[in-house]
Amino acid sequence: TSFVGRSKEIAEIRAMLKRKNVNILSVIGDGGVGKTAITLKLLYDMLDDPECVFDIIIWTSLKTSELSDYTFSDIADSIKTTAKMYEKLSDFIGGESFDDTKSFIIDLAKNFNTLFVLDNLETLNTADIRDFIDEFSEHGKVLITSRIGLGEMEHRYKLTGLSENDVIAYVDILLELYGYSCLYTDDRKKELFVNELHSNPLAIKWFVKCLYSG
Numbered sequence: 001t002s003f004v005g006r007s008k009e010i011a012e013i014r015a016m017l018k019r020k021n022v023n024i025l026s027v028i029g030d031g032g033v034g035k036t037a038i039t040l041k042l043l044y045d046m047l048d049d050p051e052c053v054f055d056i057i058i059w060t061s062l063k064t065s066e067l068s069d070y071t072f073s074d075i076a077d078s079i080k081t082t083a084k085m086y087e088k089l090s091d092f093i094g095g096e097s098f099d100d101t102k103s104f105i106i107d108l109a110k111n112f113n114t115l116f117v118l119d120n121l122e123t124l125n126t127a128d129i130r131d132f133i134d135e136f137s138e139h140g141k142v143l144i145t146s147r148i149g150l151g152e153m154e155h156r157y158k159l160t161g162l163s164e165n166d167v168i169a170y171v172d173i174l175l176e177l178y179g180y181s182c183l184y185t186d187d188r189k190k191e192l193f194v195n196e197l198h199s200n201p202l203a204i205k206w207f208v209k210c211l212y213s214g
Helices: 007-018 035-047 082-093 098-111 127-136 164-177 186-196 201-212
Strands: 024-028 056-061 065-068 071-074 114-119 141-146 155-158
Touching (some): 007 024, 007 035, 007 155, 164 201, 186 201
Parallel strands (some): 024 155, 056 114, 114 141
């Protein structure tokens, strides 16, 4: 689907990133609420902005599963250890070893205005990652998506479900995509997708895919 809503949230997160006292910002929320989607939209908006404050944006996804049809499946070759993260990053930024890659990333932050993004941090919330974030954030900024966050190290942005109007718009797009555009009245959509599924985008997508799969 096209991206739906969240203009207020994107603007607020972007404004927080610009603040001088915010070096680590965590977008916190329940699973499926849209933390990854909103962060990616924010990053692409910044890449398209000639006045973007960052010279370099490094994105790392720690997601280990995804919705496929109406079930969740493991992502092949996903990052599950700190060593694997540096190995993946070395393919893009160089470095022949764990320490080389880590040092190079920190050197980038020393010399360029760098944003390091860690998606789904809760899957790899280890002492090694925390130490890296602590060291990197002395020179660059860190943006995290997580269900639990880092505690005192971070500033937090709490992400909740879609607004009621955005839920209806999102549901309408999905229902039309799968051929069910006339299935529910607006009142039933509010009852089902806002109240029962708590305006959670992933839960809504899962429900419609279940319909389509019988």
